[in-house]
Amino acid sequence: MTALALRRASRAPVNRYDQAAALWLLAPMLAVLAVVAVFPVLYSLWVSFFDLRLTRPHRVPFVGFDNYVDVFQDELFWQSVWRTTSFTLICVVAIMLIALAMALLLNEEFRGRRFLSAMLLVPWAIPYVANGLMWKWIYDSGYGALNGILFQLDFIDKYMVWLGDSKKTLWLIANAFVWKEVPLATILVLVGLKSIPADLYSAARVDGANTWARFIHITLPSLRPSFMLVVIYETMMAIRHFDLFFILTEGGPAEASHVLAWHVYVETFRKLSFGTGSALAYIMAIVTFVLAFWLIRALGKKL
Amino acid sequence: MKLHRLHRRDFLKSTAAAALAGSGAFGALGRALAAEPLNFFAWSAGVDQVKAHISAFEAKTGIKVNYGNAPWAQYRDTLVTKFVGKAPLDVLWVSDAWLPEWAEAGWLAPIDGYPQLLKYNADVDDFSTKSMMWKGKQYGLTYYTDYMGFFYDEGMLQKAGISAPPATWDEVVQQSLKIKKAGLSEYPLMLSMARETWLIEFLSALVFSHGGRFVDDSGAAVMQDKNKGAHEALTWIVDAVQKHRIVSPACVEIGELNGLKAFTSGQHAFAMLGRYRIRTLNDPKQSQIAPRARQALMPRGPHGKNATVGWNRFYGLTTAAAKDKAKAAEAVKFIEWFVGKADGQYAFQKLMFTDVGSGFAVKSLFKDPDIIKAYNQYSDIKMYEKQQALAQKKDVIAPWFGEWDEVNGTAFQAAVVGKSPIDDALKRSADTWNKLRRRA
Numbered sequence: 001m002t003a004l005a006l007r008r009a010s011r012a013p014v015n016r017y018d019q020a021a022a023l024w025l026l027a028p029m030l031a032v033l034a035v036v037a038v039f040p041v042l043y044s045l046w047v048s049f050f051d052l053r054l055t056r057p058h059r060v061p062f063v064g065f066d067n068y069v070d071v072f073q074d075e076l077f078w079q080s081v082w083r084t085t086s087f088t089l090i091c092v093v094a095i096m097l098i099a100l101a102m103a104l105l106l107n108e109e110f111r112g113r114r115f116l117s118a119m120l121l122v123p124w125a126i127p128y129v130a131n132g133l134m135w136k137w138i139y140d141s142g143y144g145a146l147n148g149i150l151f152q153l154d155f156i157d158k159y160m161v162w163l164g165d166s167k168k169t170l171w172l173i174a175n176a177f178v179w180k181e182v183p184l185a186t187i188l189v190l191v192g193l194k195s196i197p198a199d200l201y202s203a204a205r206v207d208g209a210n211t212w213a214r215f216i217h218i219t220l221p222s223l224r225p226s227f228m229l230v231v232i233y234e235t236m237m238a239i240r241h242f243d244l245f246f247i248l249t250e251g252g253p254a255e256a257s258h259v260l261a262w263h264v265y266v267e268t269f270r271k272l273s274f275g276t277g278s279a280l281a282y283i284m285a286i287v288t289f290v291l292a293f294w295l296i297r298a299l300g301k302k303l
Numbered sequence: 304m305k306l307h308r309l310h311r312r313d314f315l316k317s318t319a320a321a322a323l324a325g326s327g328a329f330g331a332l333g334r335a336l337a338a339e340p341l342n343f344f345a346w347s348a349g350v351d352q353v354k355a356h357i358s359a360f361e362a363k364t365g366i367k368v369n370y371g372n373a374p375w376a377q378y379r380d381t382l383v384t385k386f387v388g389k390a391p392l393d394v395l396w397v398s399d400a401w402l403p404e405w406a407e408a409g410w411l412a413p414i415d416g417y418p419q420l421l422k423y424n425a426d427v428d429d430f431s432t433k434s435m436m437w438k439g440k441q442y443g444l445t446y447y448t449d450y451m452g453f454f455y456d457e458g459m460l461q462k463a464g465i466s467a468p469p470a471t472w473d474e475v476v477q478q479s480l481k482i483k484k485a486g487l488s489e490y491p492l493m494l495s496m497a498r499e500t501w502l503i504e505f506l507s508a509l510v511f512s513h514g515g516r517f518v519d520d521s522g523a524a525v526m527q528d529k530n531k532g533a534h535e536a537l538t539w540i541v542d543a544v545q546k547h548r549i550v551s552p553a554c555v556e557i558g559e560l561n562g563l564k565a566f567t568s569g570q571h572a573f574a575m576l577g578r579y580r581i582r583t584l585n586d587p588k589q590s591q592i593a594p595r596a597r598q599a600l601m602p603r604g605p606h607g608k609n610a611t612v613g614w615n616r617f618y619g620l621t622t623a624a625a626k627d628k629a630k631a632a633e634a635v636k637f638i639e640w641f642v643g644k645a646d647g648q649y650a651f652q653k654l655m656f657t658d659v660g661s662g663f664a665v666k667s668l669f670k671d672p673d674i675i676k677a678y679n680q681y682s683d684i685k686m687y688e689k690q691q692a693l694a695q696k697k698d699v700i701a702p703w704f705g706e707w708d709e710v711n712g713t714a715f716q717a718a719v720v721g722k723s724p725i726d727d728a729l730k731r732s733a734d735t736w737n738k739l740r741r742r743a
Contacts, residue, residue: 054383055404055702141553142565158489164556166720252498253555254717271706272383 048278055272067279076255077263077280083170084260088238090174091181095234096227098178099185104219106186107193124183132247135176139163139248163249166256173244173257181237185230192226193219228299232292239288260284340367341633344382345396346375349659356651360640366633379705386410393624394634397443399434399615400500403702406437412625413440417635420444423643423665431664434615434696443617444642446652448664450613450694451508452578453602458595459487459572468599470609472512472539475573475602479549482572490551492543493571495562496719497555502712505575507612507697509536513604517699517732522740524733527726535604537725541718555716567591578687582660585681598686600693613694615664618642662691703739710735 051063071077106117123131138145139162147159163169196219204214242261245251251258251266264284268277345353350372357368369391373381379401385392386408397405405411414420423444424432431448435441455468463482469475479491496502510517515532519525526533543550551557557565559576563583566574567590576584583589584596601611618638624630641651652663657677668674669688678684699707711732717723723731 054387055408057387057408140561141551141556142561142570161551161553161556164553164720166722249556250498252713252716253720254722255713256720256722258713266709269380270709272380273706 044278045282047274048282050275052275052278053271053273063275067275068283070276071279071283076258079255080258080260080263083258084239087170087174087177087241087259088235090171091177091238092231092234094174094178095181095185096230098182099189099230100223102182102186103189103193106190120183120186122183123180126180128180128243129247131176131180132244135172135179135244136163136248139172164253166253169249169253169256173248176244176248177238177241181234185234188230188233189223189226192223196222224299228295231299232295235295236288236292239291240284338367339391339630340369341630341637342369342371342391342393343395343637344371344373344385344392346378347372348375349655349661352651352654352658356641356645356654359645360637363640363646364633364636366636368637389623391623392621393630394637395619395621396446397617397619399617399696399700400503400704402435402442402619403437403700403704405619406440406442407702409622411442412620412622413442414444414620414635414638415440419639420635420643426665426667428613428664428666428691428694430613430694430696431615434613434700435617443619444638445615445617445664446642447616447655447661448613448691449578449662450691451504451575451601451611452581452690453599453611454566454574454576454581454584454596455599456566456569456572456592456595457597458592459491459569463487463572468597469573469602470600472602472604476543476547476549479543479572480547483549488570488572490549490570491572492550493557493562493566493574494540494543494550494554495557495559495575496540496716497558497561498712498716499558501559502715503697503699503708504577504612504614506536506711506715507695507699508575508601509540511610511612511695512536512601512607513539514606514608514610515604518736522701524736524740526736527729527733532604532606534725534729535606537715537718537729539604540715541721541725544719545721552720555720566596567593578690579660579662581682594681596682598682598690600686600690608693609690610693610695611690612697613691614697662687664691699736701740701743703736703743707732707736707739 048067049062049064050060051067052060102120106113106120126134137143141147141159141161141164144162146162147156150156151159162172200218200222201214204218209217240261241259242265245257245259245262246265249257251262260280261284264277264280267273267280271277343357353372354370357370360366361368378396379398382392382395382401382405386405397411402411406413421441424441427445428448431445432441434448435443435445453468459482460466460468460478463478463485465478465481469478475492482488482491495505507517510526510533513532513536515526515534515536517524517526517533519531525531528534540550544552544554562574563576563580565571566576567584569591578598581596581598585593587593590596600609603609618641620631620634620638624634639645643649645651649663649665649668652665652668653671653673655661656663656668656674669684675684678687699711701707714723714728714732718725718728
């Protein structure tokens with residue numbers, strides 16, 4: 001079939017029988033989606049307008065937007081927003097830089113490249129909970145590997161407090177997050193690197209461009225689509241991240257790692273205040289959506 | 304054709320009706336023949352001992368028991384969800400921390416109407432019975448009661464030339480500095496102050512031993528009052544970490560279990576741990592300081608009397624079970640079998656004590672030769688009993704306890720790590736308490 005014939009076929013009106021059949025065939029999946037996705041989303045929105053506490057089942061007053069107002073008036077909420085922003089910035093910048101460096105390395109031909117590529121995937125393959133437990137051991141102030149190595153190398157003269165030091169906590173959790181997320185980002189950047197035509201570099205060489213000039217004027221601009229993907233994905237992941245905060249610090253010490261996702265968890269599952277928890281979750285979802293939309297618009301324009 | 308269709312429809316209708324009627328009739332008959340089992344839910348502790356005791360109960364009474372359990376960490380959430388979802392529950396294990404919340408929600412029924420259960424109160428420690436009461440009604444019978452203990456490594460003290468354990472918190476500082484100076488331990492006192500359910504137990508023990516309270520008899524917060532002990536206790540902790548450096552600044556990341564491991568590895572001279580941990584501390588297979596671990600009375604503050612905090616886990620009866628007379632009668636038999644006397648003795652509590660080392664509130668068990676023999680193999684039963692008599696129930700147990708505990712733990716931690724002045728931390732805790740109390 002020629003291209004013209006295909007175009008014509010695609011424009012041809014769909015048979016009413018086919019439309020009905022398609023609808024019937026899709027109906028079971030639509031029903032499943034309605035039950036497992038649409039209903040919970042709408043129901044949680046409904047819940048966010050009530051003062052619903054599981055431990056007070058007989059009194060569930062309608063409070064309108066009070067839950068949202070309470071959230072915005074809560075000082076801890078704004079502190080957690082600030083901490084989440086800091087955590088996200090630290091993580092995304094670190095992931096971008098490390099992933100770029102790793103991708104540039106793996107884009108070169110050298111002995112052991114394939115082995116290194118395979119090894120790179122190991123952190124990605126480890127589940128977040130296992131990753132958290134591993135870093136908990138590493139950071140432990142009594143028997144942790146980090147203290148052990150630094151002590152043996154004479155960088156420290158006594159064991160240090162890591163996660164228990166509120167000035168270091170967020171950085172250490174960010175480190176564990178970056179370690180886990182770098183492989184995927186590297187692969188995405190590497191795919192971008194592989195798609196840059198070699199002719200561009202050859203032409204630049206003929207024009208006398210040195211390595212740095214080629215990197216700045218060819219490699220980086222060509223990687224914009226990959227960067228956009230990485231920035232959006234990792235920003236979403238960092239904003240919503242919960243597992244490491246749960247395993248490593250439970251939001252502590254004091255409130256040093258009390259981020260938004262932890263705030264939602266505490267309200268919903270520790271205080272069992274589902275009204276406020278739902279309101280918080282909606283605020284978080286809207287912020288994430290707006291941010292993603294803005295990032296796509298801002299970065300997309302430059303593509 | 305029409306006739307044929309009618310016949311077919313009639314046939315289908317009558318078949319369906321017969322099937323429905325049959326299933327209903329047989330269902331009712333089935334339920335009548337096979338009585339519904341008693342639904343018992345607990346956390347995953349002493350599972351083998353519980354199962355064995357259930358088997359004995361079933362054999363003795365003919366009442367079938369449907370036993371389920373969930374891990375302690377998820378127990379409250381699991382049970383709350385079960386209650387809200389109206390899952391079948393008749394008897395369950397309850398922690399004193401959740402009693403007001405569950406009683407106010409109407410999920411637990413008082414046992415005041417069952418004299419065959421209340422008669423056991425006469426043989427139970429007073430603080431333990433108080434821990435099962437809410438608004439003047441008793442909601443269960445305890446199977447496990449314990450308290451926060453103060454332990455020391457006798458060998459380390461002897462090496463430092465210390466002949467007797469500290470009796471006051473000032474002496475803890477002095478002895479710790481001596482041990483530190485001798486190079487025996489960098490942080491002689493082990494305190495676990497990570498954010499977990501244990502934190503309130505540690506804090507309460509410190510506050511009570513300073514003669515303090517979090518709230519007064521009317522339920523108003525007094526923790527912020529400089530004359531009510533909590534301020535004194537928090538000041539002592541902050542000084543111990545920041546000024547004397549006898550407690551590791553890492554205490555805010557050390558949970559109870561890790562604290563136990565650190566103490567058993569010989570890193571510390573003193574530790575605050577659940578009393579039942581003495582069995583592990585003096586077990587050579589699990590502890591490097593065995594058999595040198597000793598229990599002392601909780602040191603006292605300038606206005607304190609060696610008091611400590613006690614906790615209580617008990618068998619509770621659900622409202623749903625209490626409404627059904629026959630079910631309630633079975634449930635009461637079941638509770639008595641486990642917590643009261645089974646075949647003339649406190650069989651389950653003895654079994655749990657000898658097998659697992661968990662504590663009890665039954666005073667007469669302190670005179671039981673089997674108990675004395677078992678306990679004296681690794682500790683001193685007289686010290687156990689003496690400290691238990693000085694235990695107090697947590698004064699912050701209220702329907703809003705969980706919410707307040709989140710803030711209080713954070714506030715104490717903030718003071719310990721130097722992020723917040725002591726006054727501010729306690730004011731925050733008190734303000735939260737009063738706000739939640741007003742809202743309730």
